[in-house]
Amino acid sequence: MAKYIxxxxxxxxxxxxxxxSITFFLMKLLPGTPFxxxxxMSADQLKIVKAQYGLDQSxxxxxxxxxxxxxxxNLGTSFQFNNEPVTALIGQRLAPSMQIGAQAMILGxxxxxxxxxxxxxxxxxxxxTLATFISxxxxxxxxxxxxxxxxxxxxxxxxxxxVALWDNFQSSVLPTLALTALPLGTVARFxxxxxxxxxxxxxxxxxxxxxxxxxxxxSKHALRNSLIPxxxxxxxxxxxxxxxxxxxxxxxxxxxxxxQFVKSITTNDYPTIMGLTIFYSFLLIIxxxxxxxxxxxxxxxxxxxxxxxE
Amino acid sequence: MEQTPQIPKEKFRLVHDENNxxxxxxxxxxxxxxxxxxxxxxxxxxxxxxxxxLSIIVLISIFAPLIAPSNPxxxxxxxxxxxxxxxxxxxxxxxGYQNMGGKMVDAYKQAGAPKGTSFxxxxxxxxxxLLSRIIYGTRLSLVVAVLATLVDLLIGVPxxxxxxxxxxxxxxxxxxxxxxxxxxxNLIVVILxxxxxxxxxxxxxxxxxxxxxxxxxxxxxAQTFQLKEQEYILAARTLGEPSMKIATKHLIPNLSSTIIxxxxxxxxxxxxxEAFLSFIGIGIPAPNASLGTLxxxxxxxxxxxxxxxxxxxxxxSIIMIATNLLGDGLRDAFDPQSxxx
Numbered sequence: 001m002a003k004y005i006x007x008x009x010x011x012x013x014x015x016x017x018x019x020x021s022i023t024f025f026l027m028k029l030l031p032g033t034p035f036x037x038x039x040x041m042s043a044d045q046l047k048i049v050k051a052q053y054g055l056d057q058s059x060x061x062x063x064x065x066x067x068x069x070x071x072x073x074n075l076g077t078s079f080q081f082n083n084e085p086v087t088a089l090i091g092q093r094l095a096p097s098m099q100i101g102a103q104a105m106i107l108g109x110x111x112x113x114x115x116x117x118x119x120x121x122x123x124x125x126x127x128x129t130l131a132t133f134i135s136x137x138x139x140x141x142x143x144x145x146x147x148x149x150x151x152x153x154x155x156x157x158x159x160x161x162x163v164a165l166w167d168n169f170q171s172s173v174l175p176t177l178a179l180t181a182l183p184l185g186t187v188a189r190f191x192x193x194x195x196x197x198x199x200x201x202x203x204x205x206x207x208x209x210x211x212x213x214x215x216x217x218x219s220k221h222a223l224r225n226s227l228i229p230x231x232x233x234x235x236x237x238x239x240x241x242x243x244x245x246x247x248x249x250x251x252x253x254x255x256x257x258x259x260q261f262v263k264s265i266t267t268n269d270y271p272t273i274m275g276l277t278i279f280y281s282f283l284l285i286i287x288x289x290x291x292x293x294x295x296x297x298x299x300x301x302x303x304x305x306x307x308x309x310e
Numbered sequence: 311m312e313q314t315p316q317i318p319k320e321k322f323r324l325v326h327d328e329n330n331x332x333x334x335x336x337x338x339x340x341x342x343x344x345x346x347x348x349x350x351x352x353x354x355x356x357x358x359x360x361x362x363x364l365s366i367i368v369l370i371s372i373f374a375p376l377i378a379p380s381n382p383x384x385x386x387x388x389x390x391x392x393x394x395x396x397x398x399x400x401x402x403x404x405x406g407y408q409n410m411g412g413k414m415v416d417a418y419k420q421a422g423a424p425k426g427t428s429f430x431x432x433x434x435x436x437x438x439x440l441l442s443r444i445i446y447g448t449r450l451s452l453v454v455a456v457l458a459t460l461v462d463l464l465i466g467v468p469x470x471x472x473x474x475x476x477x478x479x480x481x482x483x484x485x486x487x488x489x490x491x492x493x494x495x496n497l498i499v500v501i502l503x504x505x506x507x508x509x510x511x512x513x514x515x516x517x518x519x520x521x522x523x524x525x526x527x528x529x530x531x532a533q534t535f536q537l538k539e540q541e542y543i544l545a546a547r548t549l550g551e552p553s554m555k556i557a558t559k560h561l562i563p564n565l566s567s568t569i570i571x572x573x574x575x576x577x578x579x580x581x582x583x584e585a586f587l588s589f590i591g592i593g594i595p596a597p598n599a600s601l602g603t604l605x606x607x608x609x610x611x612x613x614x615x616x617x618x619x620x621x622x623x624x625x626x627s628i629i630m631i632a633t634n635l636l637g638d639g640l641r642d643a644f645d646p647q648s649x650x651x
Contacts, residue, residue, distance in 0.1 A: 142585060148612055265505060277501075277502065
């Protein structure tokens, strides 16, 4: 196990290095500079500004500088947002994104598990149909459509929640709901398949024939065993929540990293785009790593079976 | 000494000869695998409904120039932001009346529209006919999805087959690449590609396909590994068939179910990405309509003119739901065990 984790961590750095390099050179490929619009600057001023950002050096030097900075946790300086270091920019904006992201994932997982379990227990009944329908809706309706609808009806028309504001828990409800749909749908669907499988297995038959109550069979045996594989979809779920949060944060004007990312794209703020790209990748790779390790710990078969490949 | 009794041959007769033949006869016509799949698919009502819906949407998109009432990009500023109106039928919500300052006003009369003008889904802020824009927008979104899926297939399937077929070092190397590509969040790659490339149809397709092929390649590789061990493949190899021929003649037909099912899940994914990119403003450039740009335009005016967002939102959701459900149906049809517990 230790060897496996070590190998994975090595891969993590390799992947991050590749991502950082690709991002860097892609950004250098872009035509023009962020200062091309500012005609007011004289040639001398432009030179000073370029020197300030280190843009007067050759691409090779810039690359090495950036990579060394990266090793020290320095993601460069933003061109657009008050010359702030990108790391500071991310730091300030991390909390709201994390909050709604975590809320959506927790809510989605809990209700997804319940929905999937209920559907599996009452298989082929109207409960199952309804649950399947809800999960398909959750999977199919893009979070930004849901966000706009929630904002219009719950905030603007019925005034239950603030339209676009970020101060207390109240203001995080709508964005969380908009982001919850996808994890909910994914987990419910996955859970149902797993649980239907488990419910038809021999040990459930045995537990039933021993005279255990239905509730006990479900809660003690079926639920537990179906929960293990659900751990594997946490990674993809994190990706989808992250994707959703970029637009949802925009719609609800939440000062998070998703909103910052979209803003940086529209303002050509390359250091911030690069920084956030690397940061997002880092976050997701860590999530994947934790999930894989967790899975190995929960289910020893994985670890012993094939050394953690696939 | 025992005597074998001499029984004349005529005394023997077959018992229930005809009946037997009748019993042994196969009553139902024998079905090929694909016929069986089709039969199972058509027995699934949900899948049939989704297939019909999607077929209608695809047909409308193909014949968009014939069906759309007007040019989707033709502007007419005097007729901007008109609510939906269906002929002279007085259906609430579709009669051209709009809530202005608390009372319902005939928006068409106010705009000075000639008698008889009606836009079934209304017009947008530049006076463009929304119905035509939605028809063309759906068309563009579907084109993106189909192209992205095709590129996906063209890279993913051969990659998976080669990796699985060759095995050994080649496989290890190819899988390392897959591992690295798949650990980069695809949204990030798509966005980066969109920033670097010029916004437009080609860039979106490239951006989506560049990350999308990995899942396909993985599935195909795993499947190829299993197929490789089958007797008929061994037979073909012993007979000296070249690998290329084995791949096209034996592997691809047997991989077709995996390919079709995976494709059905790639399509909604591509549609979503297109909508997402257009929504945040780096997708299809103006004035062309796609479902994403329509949603993005509609969202800006949603508070006052909700119909401008409802229509594209509903169409997008229908396409997503239908493809997802059809994908499920196809999986059950190809692999009946998956749903028969």
